[in-house]
Amino acid sequence: xxxxxxxxCDNLLQLASEDRSILVLxxxxxxxxxxxxxxxxxxxxxxxxxxxxQNLVSVAAGLAAGGMRPFVLAxxxxxxxxxxxQIKVDVCYSxxxxxLIGISGGVxxxxxxxxxxxxxDIAALGVLPxxxxxxxxxxxxxxxxxxxxxxxxxxAYVRVGRNASREVYPEGGADLSADxxxxxxxxxxxxxxxxxxxxxxxxxxxxxxxxxxxxxxxxDMFCIKPLDREAVARAAAETSGIxxxxxxxxxxGLGSLVAQELAGTGVPLTRLGLPDSPVVTGSQQExxxxxxxxxxxxxxxxxxxxxx
Amino acid sequence: MEExxxxxxxxxxxxxxxxxxxxxxxxxxxxxxxxxxxxxxxREMNIDAARPDxxxxxxxxxxxxxxxxxxxxxxxxxxxxxxxxxxxxxxFGGRLVGHxxxxxxxxxxxxxxxxxxxxxxxxxxxxxxxxxLGSRTYVLMGDGELAExxxxxxxxAASHYGLDSLCATVDRxxxxxxxxxxxxxxxxxxxxxxxxxxxxxxxVPDGNDFAQxxxxxxxxxxxxxxxxxxxxxxxxxxxxxxxxxxxKWHHGVPxxxxxxxxxxxxxxxxxxxx
Ligand SMILES: [Mg+2]
Numbered sequence: 001x002x003x004x005x006x007x008x009c010d011n012l013l014q015l016a017s018e019d020r021s022i023l024v025l026x027x028x029x030x031x032x033x034x035x036x037x038x039x040x041x042x043x044x045x046x047x048x049x050x051x052x053x054q055n056l057v058s059v060a061a062g063l064a065a066g067g068m069r070p071f072v073l074a075x076x077x078x079x080x081x082x083x084x085x086q087i088k089v090d091v092c093y094s095x096x097x098x099x100l101i102g103i104s105g106g107v108x109x110x111x112x113x114x115x116x117x118x119x120x121d122i123a124a125l126g127v128l129p130x131x132x133x134x135x136x137x138x139x140x141x142x143x144x145x146x147x148x149x150x151x152x153x154x155x156a157y158v159r160v161g162r163n164a165s166r167e168v169y170p171e172g173g174a175d176l177s178a179d180x181x182x183x184x185x186x187x188x189x190x191x192x193x194x195x196x197x198x199x200x201x202x203x204x205x206x207x208x209x210x211x212x213x214x215x216x217x218x219x220d221m222f223c224i225k226p227l228d229r230e231a232v233a234r235a236a237a238e239t240s241g242i243x244x245x246x247x248x249x250x251x252x253g254l255g256s257l258v259a260q261e262l263a264g265t266g267v268p269l270t271r272l273g274l275p276d277s278p279v280v281t282g283s284q285q286e287x288x289x290x291x292x293x294x295x296x297x298x299x300x301x302x303x304x305x306x307x308x
Numbered sequence: 309m310e311e312x313x314x315x316x317x318x319x320x321x322x323x324x325x326x327x328x329x330x331x332x333x334x335x336x337x338x339x340x341x342x343x344x345x346x347x348x349x350x351r352e353m354n355i356d357a358a359r360p361d362x363x364x365x366x367x368x369x370x371x372x373x374x375x376x377x378x379x380x381x382x383x384x385x386x387x388x389x390x391x392x393x394x395x396x397x398x399x400f401g402g403r404l405v406g407h408x409x410x411x412x413x414x415x416x417x418x419x420x421x422x423x424x425x426x427x428x429x430x431x432x433x434x435x436x437x438x439x440x441l442g443s444r445t446y447v448l449m450g451d452g453e454l455a456e457x458x459x460x461x462x463x464x465a466a467s468h469y470g471l472d473s474l475c476a477t478v479d480r481x482x483x484x485x486x487x488x489x490x491x492x493x494x495x496x497x498x499x500x501x502x503x504x505x506x507x508x509x510x511x512v513p514d515g516n517d518f519a520q521x522x523x524x525x526x527x528x529x530x531x532x533x534x535x536x537x538x539x540x541x542x543x544x545x546x547x548x549x550x551x552x553x554x555x556k557w558h559h560g561v562p563x564x565x566x567x568x569x570x571x572x573x574x575x576x577x578x579x580x581x582x
Pocket of ligand 1: 484
């Protein structure tokens with residue numbers, strides 16, 4: 001098992017070896033981004049900008065305007081906050097082919113506190129015009145996604161965690177080439193819509209529910225924006241309710257986007273996510289467990305929807 | 309061929325028309341930067357309106373994006389779009405927005421929020437180097453915007469990478485919206501500050517003088533191993549006596565009597581070759 005960021009850098013190294021326009025930019029973040037190997041192998045295509053996220057993002061936009069294909073790898077907490085205006089103006093408004101990779105997102109940094117958490121990035125960046133927002137579930141999904149993004153010319157933000165994600169897809173088993181939710185588990189009673197590391201938890205919950213006679217569909221909504229609205233509509237029509245789960249604030253994230261789709265339909269929805277306050281101190285797993293962002297919490301929420 | 313001094317007067321008249329007819333714009337900065345723009349677009353830069361996307365072209369970024377009216381007038385003069393389109397400035401559904409927009413031929417990047425341009429220039433200069441192109445990158449900043457921290461992040465990076473193809477210009481008119489830059493947030497010793505960041509800083513005593521600007525850009529071009537900044541001491545509202553050196557003309561719109569007086573002064577200067 002490798003971390004999603006490692007999968008991203010391994011694939012970028014392969015792609016960049018054949019395409020000199022592919023660049024990796026870091027803000028003193030090459031180690032935490034797993035980009036040291038890239039920097040050593042292709043030093044001409046690795047650009048260090050130091051701890052200066054505003055400059056980092058604008059330089060990337062300038063590079064893109066000059067015909068390069070920059071990938072910016074920086075902690076999600078800083079990339080999505082300190083450089084927000086640079087993303088809005090220089091990436092989105094100017095239409096720059098910049099790919100922003102937010103590493104160590106969510107509560108990956110655990111007890112380091114809110115300064116280092118990124119549980120606001122879907123809300124902050126998802127509202128920017130034209131910016132695609134992705135959260136891949138595992139290394140295989142990250143591989144497929146990064147290869148797709150390396151081949152297109154539009155801006156995107158990808159959030160990954162710090163630690164290795166549990167495997168969801170077998171090798172070659174994830175196709176993220178279109179903005180279509182992936183059905184990780186079929187099901188007809190209830191649906192869980194998840195993203196990022198929560199997809200593996202949702203799959204585990206679905207397996208547990210099956211043993212109790214509940215058929216729980218699991219959708220990997222890696223494409224948070226543009227949301228796969230048809231998949232949500234199908235889930236709403238074909239199952240009795242939807243649970244959303246994300247390592248993000250339960251406010252203005254995946255759950256809120258799904259709620260927008262369901263508004264007025266009367267379809268029951270339970271949103272699982274982090275609270276509108278700094279989270280409890282603890283390791284990533286302790287924090288997620290505390291807020292019920294695990295297989296047990298997802299199963300309980302889905303079970304409750306079925307029993308309504 | 310039209311003298312640049314005459315052209316500067318003629319384009320100032322166009323800017324005056326744009327600002328007065330649409331009752332909006334930043335005429336003070338438009339007038340202080342006019343000679344800088346014309347020197348770059350007519351004498352320094354390798355650009356061709358017929359091939360606005362040529363990879364080897366020089367790049368220009370108006371970091372002080374609010375002074376876009378002068379840029380529109382210069383781009384139209386250089387043939388990037390018809391001068392008649394200047395009447396569509398700020399018009400509903402049009403592309404001549406109140407800040408630079410790269411839907412307009414000849415404009416590379418959208419600017420308007422201050423402090424972004426130098427970083428964009430660093431990226432463009434790095435791209436030219438990586439692609440083995442001889443393109444030069446010019447960034448025009450206002451002096452007020454130098455209070456943005458991102459400017460100094462970019463200044464650090466430009467010298468770290470020895471970007472000698474990058475040439476910044478500061479439209480050092482000494483004023484910003486609230487008054488003197490030295491009262492609002494002191495910039496001096498500005499040249500020393502850039503030098504301490506590893507830049508070649510070139511002071512131009514009269515930044516509205518083409519000969520002085522030309523000499524500065526020649527010096528910048530011949531300076532290797534580090535970026536250059538031309539600190540052009542200009543006059544805000546230059547060319548109209550009652551606007552010169554007055555912060556209220558940062559974004560003031562002339563009343564009809566003022567418009568007539570301003571036009572009279574500019575037309576007289578054009579006639580007299582001043
Ligand atoms: Mg000024």
